[in-house]
Amino acid sequence: MDALRDTADLGELVQYIVIKLGDERYGIPIKYIDNIVKMQQVTRIPKAEEYLKGVLNIRGEIVPVMSLRLRMEMETDEITDQTCIIILRPDNVELFGIIIDAVDRVLTLGAKQIEKVSPSQNSTRKDAGFVSGVGKYEDGLVSILDLDALSLEKAENERKDKKE
């Protein structure tokens, strides 16, 4: 509740869903989240990239689902009863889903509580390219995910660049 009291000092307030991936915590702006579903069987797409786990039927729409761990070049998912698929609807990009270890909490952060990071900073980390900022809250730090960087469109471009 501290956050709410000091609105004037914190800048624009944004709500985030905090998810867990191993020991790390990542925040996703709530307005980009379409749906959270429990882990389920997805339809595999042959010859697709490894991180693209398959497609899922979300209200009649065919939605690609990727493993966030594999996308960020971490070790393979271990499916538990906490594992979820978060369906994201970023601006101007197709709907897509990410598989995560667990949902942690909802968090409200002011713009001033988030420190912007550029990809060149802390580039030793594997998730560097996918994080747009780091937020501080009472329990520690949360990395804010850059959804554009995660999108399949971006992934496709990366793949092409590698080829060239």
Add this chain to the structure above:
Amino acid sequence: MDTGQYLGVFLDEAKEHLQTLNDSIMQLEQEPDNEDCINEIFRAAHSMKGMAGTMGYKRMQDLTHHIEDVFSDVRNGELKIDSGMVDTLFQCLDAVQAYVDNITETQDEGTEENANLIKALADIRANKGGGGGAAPAEEAAPAQEAAPAPEMVDPSDDSPMWSRMRLEPNVKSHLDESVKEGKHVFGMTVQIYDSCVLKAARAFLVFKGLEEIGEIAMSDPSTQDIEDERFENSFSLLLITEEEDIEKAIAIAKDVSEIEKVEGGTFDVEHAKTTDDEEAEEAAPAAQQAAPQAAPAQEAPKAAPAAQPPAAAPKQPPAESGAGGAKKPVGKPVVNRTVRVDIEKLDVIMNQVSELIIAKNSLISAAQAAETTNNVVTERIEYLENVTTELHQSVMNVRMVPLENTLQKFPRMIRDLQKSLGKKFELTMTGEDTEMDRTVVDEIGDPLMHLLRNSADHGIEMPDVRTERGKTETGEIFLHAFQDGNSVVIEIGDDGNGIDAEAVKNKAIEKGVVTAEQAQVLTEQQCVELLFAPGFSTAQVLTEISGRGVGLDVVKSKVESLNGEVTVKTKLGEGSTWTIRLPLTLAIIQSLMVVVGGEKYAIPLDAIQTIEDVDPKDIELVSNKEVITLRGNVCPLVRMNEVLDNETTRDPNENMVVVVVRKGEQQAGLIIDELIGQLEIVIKPLGKYTSKARFLSGATILGDGEIALILDPNALI
């Protein structure tokens, strides 16, 4: 001949191409090196030129031809776009627009030659980028007033149209009698506004009103034609009445809304010409009166040599124009009761039907999962299934239109081509009533036209060559359309020269389409298919007809954009056949559900030829590929579990299930694990970035909400 119908299409397309040209040239001014843009302009100008030529609008054709020439140089890199040039081009577009406007109003392109613009274009080409200089603006627009007014199609005779009507002999005697009885005979010409949608209805109201004060002895066009709306914007009639004054009749006619103007006067029965007289004065220019709506007569009689100068053409009796070499007698159209509906509304209904079918499928699987033994439930579900299938059919039918509308303009084109090429050929068309989805019919016109022109220009030989080869002097060009399962097939071909694979190969190497090494390993068929590569033309001399080879790659990309395919079969010296295969419907198909490695896949039913039970011992190896022999045909095998990267659940010694699919003449046997059965599925796109595998054409949602991927057999062959 009913040029009015072609005219509508021509005007629609001309406007569309003009828009494209305007937009593209605008864009080009900003990005002078945009190749796509240059190609787009080139194609639009090329199509315009062709269309104008087909319709007999020589001046418009000439101007667009010059525009095309300029872009041909630009495309070959010989010319650079600059703003002076763009100015000139825009003036040319305005001039073309003025032609189109004139044609819209009077069906005549006018007499403005636009010599200055043509010169400016020629200068641009001569200077190769020297700016060309802008032609004065007033020269850009053809003088509107030069075009004859609509009611004065024949400028030599400016008497009102009603006074030029020709009487049937029996009408004449009837009129004579009426005059004797002291009645009056008035002639009237009624002009309806261009914008009027229900011309026939307005005409009917005029007739009905006039019949209250007298009797309508005859009309031109006939009442039947007027009812069927087979007339332009005006009609004439003869009224027998006891009224003294024509004014009353004119007032009645003017009372009807959307009537632009009514003229009338006393009809001179005594001196009126009858149709008998007309036959006597064959070939007289006065024959124009009988068909005031005839297009600017370009047609020479069939027997006339091709070299007939166009100036002589208007003297030819327009009556000949109906006798186009291949024009089939068109039956009188049945009067339809129709409602115009926006195609988008139909799309919405189609989507809802798709949802309904998914819902129905889920109900079926729910019932199966519950293992219902209740007969009533199964019965009701079967009933529901029938209803949804029929509903789907009906919605599809609503969207279907016969190909006829698109094909109608071809006989005239073929006829004119004969003349300009100095060859002899005939067009036979079958299956004009084949119906297809509206969007497909709209799009398929251009590709078909290109193929027909190709046949006429490159296929059919000159008459002396044909005689030498022991063929009939007159070549055959054909267009057959028919439905084949869930697709529509359109075959276009000729009995001409066929395609010389060697010539194509050499040309392709010369043009840099393939390297000499690549060409070495190509089969004859593959060589022929090089024709579809962009920027390809084998004609030694560029002609007005098939131009510079923009045709075939456009044909291919257009057909593929409609989910169709185009193939060619040819035999040197005997002719070629182009086959276009298009899906009947784009969204919902019948499919065969199969299982491979525990995963479900759908195969479109119309691609499937047979399903075979094959003993593994029957597999043979041909150049290291597995094949089986089926009824004398060697059929290559595709192990689907290898394509799909999963493990087959079958014992290798067990008999295999092989689904034989075909693409044109080729076939392949897909080895699968299990058959599930037939299912009506709704095709959903897989997403731009999801499917990199070419053998997947989409996905579908099954009754239980699970997704199955749809295999594209074409990509597997």
